Amino acid sequence: GAVVSQHPSRVICKSGTSVKIECRSLDFQATTMFWYRQFPKQSLMLMATSNEGSKATYEQGVEKDKFLINHASLTLSTLTVTSAHPEDSSFYICSARLAGLTDTQYFGPGTRLTVL
Amino acid sequence: AQTVTQSQPEMSVQEAETVTLSCTYDTSENNYYLFWYKQPPSRQMILVIRQEAYKQQNATENRFSVNFQKAAKSFSLKISDSQLGDTAMYFCAFSISNTGNQFYFGTGTSLTVIP
Numbered sequence: 001g002a003v004v005s006q007h008p009s010r011v012i013c014k015s016g017t018s019v020k021i022e023c024r025s026l027d028f029q030a031t032t033m034f035w036y037r038q039f040p041k042q043s044l045m046l047m048a049t050s051n052e053g054s055k056a057t058y059e060q061g062v063e064k065d066k067f068l069i070n071h072a073s074l075t076l077s078t079l080t081v082t083s084a085h086p087e088d089s090s091f092y093i094c095s096a097r098l099a100g101l102t103d104t105q106y107f108g109p110g111t112r113l114t115v116l
Numbered sequence: 117a118q119t120v121t122q123s124q125p126e127m128s129v130q131e132a133e134t135v136t137l138s139c140t141y142d143t144s145e146n147n148y149y150l151f152w153y154k155q156p157p158s159r160q161m162i163l164v165i166r167q168e169a170y171k172q173q174n175a176t177e178n179r180f181s182v183n184f185q186k187a188a189k190s191f192s193l194k195i196s197d198s199q200l201g202d203t204a205m206y207f208c209a210f211s212i213s214n215t216g217n218q219f220y221f222g223t224g225t226s227l228t229v230i231p
Contacts, residue, residue, distance in 0.1 A: 107161035
């Protein structure tokens with residue numbers, strides 16, 4: 001149980017285009033999902049917290065107009081990288097919170113974004 | 117401020133041996149959860165083990181166990197009978213109860229199991 005999927009796993013796009021990444025909790029409902037960015041050999045950097053039915057909360061230094069987050073249902077959150085530039089190339093990971101006593105986050109497999 | 121420190125950037129262990137990864141954290145909160153996640157080369161984050169701070173008993177999951185010392189704010193992970201599939205980055209993390217559950221991650225320890 002507690003499986004999180006992410007799509008696509010890899011995407012290559014041209015500079016200036018927008019890319020949408022989907023994060024789904026497959027067998028549980030997630031009122032809260034998180035989006036992270038990870039650079040090579042580094043830890044996960046929290047970008048934003050996505051709450052179903054409300055606006056996302058962005059971490060300091062993350063441009064909300066650049067990284068649009070929508071959490072329209074209890075099983076789906078999307079991250080759209082708008083007007084992508086090469087510096088946006090990175091590994092993006094989502095997680096979904098399994099509410100309850102343990103408050104554990106379960107992670108998606110990640111999306112490798114390359115902007116040419 | 118909440119911080120997590122993993123002081124061992126890289127470690128190695130012989131197959132079938134035991135290895136301990138260290139983690140310390142700092143928080144003024146009393147109710148929180150602690151986690152170890154594994155990130156193999158596939159980069160999928162996998163939950164290894166979790167510990168509720170209010171529990172004194174150390175969590176155990178098969179070959180994985182923790183040594184939780186709340187007063188010292190220490191949360192080390194012991195891997196027994198190491199296997200080649202244990203080769204991965206290991207991240208220590210904690211979250212504060214009922215606050216939206218932001219995770220605070222350590223910088224990770226890269227573990228290599230040597231055949």
